[in-house]
Amino acid sequence: MSKVAVIGGGIIGVATAYELAKLGEEVILFEKSYFGSGSTFRCATGIRAQFTDEANIRLMKHSVRRWEGLEEELGFDINFRQTGYLFLATSEEEVKAFKNNIRLQNRFGVPTRLIGMEEAKEIVPILNTEPFLAGAWNPKDGKANPFKTLFAYLFRAREMGVDAREHTEVVALEREGDTIKAVKYRSNGRVESVKVDAVLNAANAWAPLINEMAGLKRDLVPIKAYKHQLVKTEPLEPGQAEPLVCPPSWNDAYIIQDGEDGGIICGAGIEHEARGLNDYEPTYDFLRGVLRYATMIAPPLKYAHIVRQWAGFYAKTPDKNPAIGRLLDNFYIAAGFSGHGFMMAPAVAQAVAELMANGRSRVPLDWEWYDPYRFERGELRSSAFQIG
């Protein structure tokens, strides 16, 4: 058994701490604010295998399989529901692109299919079918409650002995050669140190700061924080827009009905580079822009009230694929999820924990694809299909 430090109490850090504990490791988990405070508790809840490249499709296929058993495994109601993702095409070229993506997804066992607008209307009763030609529909995609999922992992992790600390900020890493020897952290104004055998940087938007503490170049893994906002309506009758519905050509705008309270969450690709890592201020241009798209997708939304708007970060890498792997002998990273951390967490956490504990993993994660050193080599992957 070795002592592993996980830095970052978002879904990736917490789920990996749980997986490491399952493998018998002694884990200490650091979160500088409250759990989930970075990106996890600001996410739009969606989970999909509809990607446009093999690596992400295979990873998400495995992740969805894990999601399907997670409620039972963690013994906690996390509101996971396979209500699907419906992408909508507005042009013939887009229909063609959808068909190509569907072929690729089908090749790896993801059951996406092309559907007509009549069927789309049955799935989403408030949909305005008129602007759209066809839909790419995968009923196995879905959504879950990010708050409950994170705490489900956390409660189980603690039961297994994980020392999970919030409001505890990592301030330095002690490195000797290519090994991290100790983690220094501040809690209640006091700085303390713990000797460790391995460290995982799961700080997502904050990950470059942790890499710098490890004596690496801050931009070795070039992650930039983009402000991604969401708006939510009052609860509507369940069943109005359960799948995530997205016409990619409308600035990646999307709507998805919250599986728990029935409010409609509205997002769009109206992004701003964050002015800093505390920039959580919602903006009016987003509110107006996203609601224009949302009411074009589902006109009855005009009569709903919005109750809330908030901002979080998409921690983006240049190719929108996360950086997952080993950076030094005993220093690992899983960060830069570009808006996909929540959905990928069950698979990535298992893969990273197995890599750290055993040096290899059974998860179909293409390590070369997500190699954190690819940016330094100037080797970008094809851009991961990111919406919003």
Add this chain to the structure above:
Amino acid sequence: MSGKVIICRCNDVTIDEIEALIDEGVTDIEEIKRLLRIGMGPCQGRTCIPLVLSILAKRTGKKPEEIPLPRARVPIRPVRVGVIVGGDDE
């Protein structure tokens, strides 16, 4: 106080549920808010947040002023979508 005392009227959250969560070690108000959905209904926490603060203070021995408030969410009152996108014109 015990039994079915409702603290959050938007989402029907009782004092027992809040106290049980605090006893499980969830003492950050941002976390309590998200797990129980207090302050996330149409009233935007006007009724429940001050009550949760005092429950939290009593249960953890902190002074209410030492407990940070959850981040406020706009709009402060629900607004009809049509008002923002410009009425009924398609």
